[in-house]
Amino acid sequence: MFAVFTSGCKLLRRIAMLLPILWLAACQTPGVGSSSGPSIDPNAPVPVALLVPHGSAVSNEAFLAKDLENAARLAVSDLNGVKIDLRVYATAGQAGLAQQVALRAVDEGAKIIIGPLHAGSANAVAVAVAPKGVNVLAFSNNPTIAGGNLFVLGQTFETTANRLVNFSTSQGKSRIMTVYANNLAGQLGRDAIAQAIANNGATPAGAVQYEFSQNGVVSSIPAIKQAAQSNQANAIFTTANAAGALPMFSEMLPEAGLGPDAMQYIGLSRWDTPRQTLSLPGVQNGWFALPDPQRSAQYRSRFETAYGNTPHAISGLAYDGIAAVGALVKSGKRNALTTSALTQGAGFQGVTGIFRLRKDGTNERGLAVATVRNQQVVVVSPAPSSFSGAGF
Structure with a gap:
């Protein structure tokens, strides 16, 4: 587990080095x-x-x-x-x-x-x-x-967060707490979630930062539980992904009394890759966004037929x-x-x-919202076929 945090930090340091010229x-x-x-x-x-x-x-x-x-x-x-x-x-x-x-x-x-x-x-x-x-x-x-x-x-954090907060609010889960890493990716994700909460009339129910390390995740659990209870959160939106803190949070938050039966979990990253992520207890019945599954499958099929290999994501x-x-x-x-x-x-x-x-x-993409049921991906809100803005 700790090895993946180290790898992630190296990547984020490279990104941070670019910021002065971005x-x-x-x-x-x-x-x-x-x-x-x-x-x-x-x-x-x-x-x-x-x-x-x-x-x-x-x-x-x-x-x-x-x-x-x-x-x-x-x-x-x-x-x-x-x-x-x-x-x-x-x-x-x-x-x-x-x-x-x-x-x-x-x-x-x-x-x-x-x-x-x-x-x-x-x-x-x-x-x-x-x-x-x-x-x-x-x-x-x-x-x-x-x-x-x-x-x-x-696909940007802003598009993903906006789609998920919009859906969450429509399902009555509008008191949203944010859990994010104290690194560049986590902070950008936090800001995207905060803006999405404001855009969709949801209620911010606190934000908890954690150190991007194994010890950091462990020590953040009590703070997350306290913030969720004191702010009466009914959803936790996390920036963690499967290559980082998601597996640990998925195990430890339910053990702390914040299981999927008591809290709606929302993920800024995709929870269907790698496949073993679907077996994590904390992602069951959680929500995440993904590109139109039907169109994505059609593309993979056509690409494989034309070139003989599965296309890069x-x-x-x-x-x-x-x-x-x-x-x-x-x-x-x-x-x-x-x-x-x-x-x-x-x-x-x-x-x-x-x-x-x-x-x-930046860009905006039409995304589907999916959940995990019995370790299988189930689309609960299909991707839109058109935008509601100008041009239609």
Whole structure:
């Protein structure tokens, strides 16, 4: 158990080291506005640059790069009547190289950039191509890098928290307490939950922080129990995941008298991966969000048929990027790839459900709400098929 905390801390330290430069994409792009974006010829193939970590020294990234490229090519083949000139550029997972190839891609005619993978690389790319009026759809889910000409495609904490708090409130579980780790991911999750509580008219029932360590989790149990009782919480929303504190909380909170029979548990992370998470006592009857299961299954099946392997969990983001570009180009407008076009209220149809890009560079995705019953995932609220905002 303790080993996974150590691994998580290493990852979070890398993220924290990037924070001093993350705001550049949003703050140093004065030329980027609602009409930013190059003019295209909708009657000719539209050049699109795909930046993926081919050449990375990290083996997992090498496999992911292949899946991202294959997903993008699958999307191109699905565009009826729309011609995309997909051009693939290798970043090796390095910010400096990503910036270089992005500039080369724009010089070679790219009208939009999809990728790269890492937050630091995405930031470097966006800053470099902003003066050229080119937008970037990165594979990150980090909202701190979003803004200006940089959009993140990954599912954000904000979208997940808002969906779950909305559902929880509709089920009469509106006094929500937050349990979060005292690290970057935990704090971002805490803030997303707090905003979701405010957005949906729920009642904040306290927030308990725990040290991101084994001892930290153990010592936080009495404080969580006391806060839940004194604030009359009827739901606990935790940022913990299966690779971190979730297994311990799942065992220890029920033992402390806060079992699923007395408290509604809500998770900011997915509880269906890895599979053994479904057997944890504390997740039984709890709620978590996930992309449209039916569409996700269809995508996996098509990908496996086309390429012979199960796609990486985030490979669908490359498909979604191409799908969005294709839908906009199909309109036949020369300004199809401007910021205002990308942020249309209607959004787009992706392989895991609907999504739309927001003017602040973040995104909103249509998610399902699921629970765990008898160690099986059961959808209790299906993913929406459309957004209720502008465009419908």
